[in-house]
Amino acid sequence: MDDLIGGIGTKEARITHLSERRHPSQSDAEAAVRTLIEWAGDDPDREGLRDTPKRVAKAYQEFFAGYREDPAVILGATFEETADYDGMVVLRDIRLESHCEHHIVPILGKVHIAYLPAGRVVGISKLARLVEVFAKRLQIQEALTSQIADTIQKVLKPKGVGVVIEAAHQCMTTRGIRKPGVSMVTNRMLGTFRDDPAMRREFLDMIGNAGGNRK
Numbered sequence: 502m503d504d505l506i507g508g509i510g511t512k513e514a515r516i517t518h519l520s521e522r523r524h525p526s527q528s529d530a531e532a533a534v535r536t537l538i539e540w541a542g543d544d545p546d547r548e549g550l551r552d553t554p555k556r557v558a559k560a561y562q563e564f565f566a567g568y569r570e571d572p573a574v575i576l577g578a579t580f581e582e583t584a585d586y587d588g589m590v591v592l593r594d595i596r597l598e599s600h601c602e603h604h605i606v607p608i609l610g611k612v613h614i615a616y617l618p619a620g621r622v623v624g625i626s627k628l629a630r631l632v633e634v635f636a637k638r639l640q641i642q643e644a645l646t647s648q649i650a651d652t653i654q655k656v657l658k659p660k661g662v663g664v665v666i667e668a669a670h671q672c673m674t675t676r677g678i679r680k681p682g683v684s685m686v687t688n689r690m691l692g693t694f695r696d697d698p699a700m701r702r703e704f705l706d707m708i709g710n711a712g713g714n715r716k
């Protein structure tokens with residue numbers, strides 16, 4: 502498991518280091534939110550904002566609950582009785598709610614996952630939970646895509662994995678260059694999905710060719 506967490510990339514290594522750092526108290530977090538309200542130009546003591554620091558601190562515990570969970574444990578329970586099923590397993594349109602690590606604003610979209618089992622399958626709710634654990638961390642879409650694919654590959658050891666994410670980043674749509682309607686598409690293809698164009702095409706066709714001619 503240490504191997505898994507260390508192997509996903511530098512980001513995971515950084516998270517391990519963070520766990521050794523002193524965790525801020527609830528009042529530290531509330532004071533920080535209060536400062537941001539003042540920074541925005543409002544009065545944190547006015548009635549409507551008085552409980553906001555407490556609410557935001559609580560919301561952060563939900564938004565970032567993924568730091569407290571181990572993705573490998575979630576995928577841990579696999580089934581070997583597959584009646585020799587050897588087709589592709591596709592889970593499409595998994596709702597994605599994450600936060601960009603550059604601006605801490607929402608990334609909203611969909612995740613599509615496919616894998617080709619090698620004798621073992623996993624419950625579909627586990628795949629959705631896996632997405633959630635990585636999504637509930639500060640993210641960039643590219644890292645999120647890799648982390649999901651690499652964890653499935655390492656834990657389930659299928660013949661191949663494909664992950665496609667299409668998402669809109671509010672840091673792009675509501676600030677900065679302001680481009681509403683733009684979505685970003687990322688993918689990571691491993692094993693048969695990387696090596697076999699026909700397999701990859703079948704997956705992309707099943708999810709409606711995300712990023713291509715999809716409505």
Ligand SMILES: [Zn+2]
Pocket residue numbers: 601602603604605606670672673
């Ligand atoms: Zn951003």
